[in-house]
Amino acid sequence: MPLEIFGNLTEKLFKVIDNTSNGKAVDAYDLMERWTLDAIGNASFGFDFGAVTDGDNEWVHRYNDVVEATSEPLYTFLPILERKYINWFPRRKKVHDELTVFLDMIQHIIDEKRRKISDSNYQSTQDNNKQKDLLEMMMESGEDENGALLTDEELRSNMCIFFFAGHDTTASALSFAIYYLARHPEMQERAREEAIRVLGNEPTNIRPTVEQSREMTYIEQIIKEVLRISCPADSLITRIATKDTELGGVFIPKGTGVTLSIYNLQRSPKVWDNPQKFDPERFSPGGEAENKDPNSWIPFSSGQRQCIGMNFSLSEQRFLLPMLLRKYKWSLPEDSIHHDKVKIELGLGVISPVDFNVIFEKLY
Numbered sequence: 001m002p003l004e005i006f007g008n009l010t011e012k013l014f015k016v017i018d019n020t021s022n023g024k025a026v027d028a029y030d031l032m033e034r035w036t037l038d039a040i041g042n043a044s045f046g047f048d049f050g051a052v053t054d055g056d057n058e059w060v061h062r063y064n065d066v067v068e069a070t071s072e073p074l075y076t077f078l079p080i081l082e083r084k085y086i087n088w089f090p091r092r093k094k095v096h097d098e099l100t101v102f103l104d105m106i107q108h109i110i111d112e113k114r115r116k117i118s119d120s121n122y123q124s125t126q127d128n129n130k131q132k133d134l135l136e137m138m139m140e141s142g143e144d145e146n147g148a149l150l151t152d153e154e155l156r157s158n159m160c161i162f163f164f165a166g167h168d169t170t171a172s173a174l175s176f177a178i179y180y181l182a183r184h185p186e187m188q189e190r191a192r193e194e195a196i197r198v199l200g201n202e203p204t205n206i207r208p209t210v211e212q213s214r215e216m217t218y219i220e221q222i223i224k225e226v227l228r229i230s231c232p233a234d235s236l237i238t239r240i241a242t243k244d245t246e247l248g249g250v251f252i253p254k255g256t257g258v259t260l261s262i263y264n265l266q267r268s269p270k271v272w273d274n275p276q277k278f279d280p281e282r283f284s285p286g287g288e289a290e291n292k293d294p295n296s297w298i299p300f301s302s303g304q305r306q307c308i309g310m311n312f313s314l315s316e317q318r319f320l321l322p323m324l325l326r327k328y329k330w331s332l333p334e335d336s337i338h339h340d341k342v343k344i345e346l347g348l349g350v351i352s353p354v355d356f357n358v359i360f361e362k363l364y
């Protein structure tokens with residue numbers, strides 16, 4: 001896990017909060033998105049979007065424009081329009097051009113990496129403990145049964161999926177954690193006490209190690225409960241039934257699209273007691289979660305197609321939350337739209353809070 005990258009980004013993030021907030025509310029979802037974008041960019045192929053320090057820079061706009069464009073209904077339902085007649089749609093064409101620049105950037109990084117790896121000096125100076133980025137690992141391990149490595153197109157496509165699947169999801173998870181802790185100051189205080197107990201009370205930023213993260217069991221319970229009650233991935237990608245079958249007494253003919261709503265499952269009163277209540281105690285030793293069917297809590301899905309970024313995302317959360325708790329106390333501003341319950345929107349299968357302003361009060 002690239003803890004060093006997480007640490008450097010967190011220190012930059014704190015500077016941004018200190019410089020911009022000054023007792024005023026800041027958009028916490030925007031901050032989390034910027035932090036997770038830089039985390040995935042740096043960790044997956046050593047590219048720094050620079051989003052934490054400058055949320056307005058050209059790469060951030062380019063990335064956001066492309067992602068936003070993927071959910072425009074016209075082209076989702078009539079993809080032929082952009083496949084064959086793109087020149088008739090200048091606004092859409094502009095996004096395609098943005099995407100080309102983005103893919104060229106990824107290609108440039110692949111070329112650079114290949115050049116570096118083939119350089120004998122680079123090989124000999126490689127420290128075994130150095131944290132390799134994901135691209136480097138994919139290049140080294142992508143041999144198929146014929147010994148062929150991943151093609152550039154495969155590498156580019158995989159990189160895009162990492163960005164897409166691994167950025168907004170964790171930003172939402174972190175934002176929802178910030179939200180529930182703002183709504184429940186007593187839980188925030190208990191979590192802070194735990195972070196201070198494990199990391200110490202020095203008025204300086206302390207980066208948790210993996211071992212220290214393991215000791216912060218209450219924060220772990222909070223992470224799990226957030227992923228239950230406000231799971232960022234609303235549902236699974238639709239599968240097609242390959243034969244006639246039956247699910248829960250419902251006949252499903254071959255060829256039917258089938259999905260599973262994680263949101264409804266994890267908020268179902270048939271599965272969880274008082275499911276609308278945010279209660280990290282469910283995940284305490286001996287708590288409600290302990291004797292449940294493992295499929296009751298599947299924020300990352302399960303089985304063969306389980307999220308491959310699960311550990312990466314959990315590491316990000318286990319790292320950032322304790323550091324935030326030691327550095328700030330936070331609350332919702334009086335005019336927040338989220339006092340009764342968190343207001344969300346659904347993007348391309350990912351839920352996130354809207355207009356999520358938070359007041360951060362510096363503790364050191």
Ligand code: HEM
Pocket residue numbers: 040161162165166167169170173231232233235236237238298299300301304305306307308309310312313
């Ligand atoms: C809180 C954060 C996250 C949540 C809730 C989440 C959730 C999920 C879920 C539910 C799936 C299964 C989708 C399906 O099969 O229909 C999935 C797949 C995937 N996720 Fe995540 N994810 C998160 C973070 C990440 C991160 C950080 C990365 C990248 C580093 C990532 C990369 C992927 C990829 C590549 C797949 C496809 C795996 C496959 O089909 O074999 N995710 N994720």
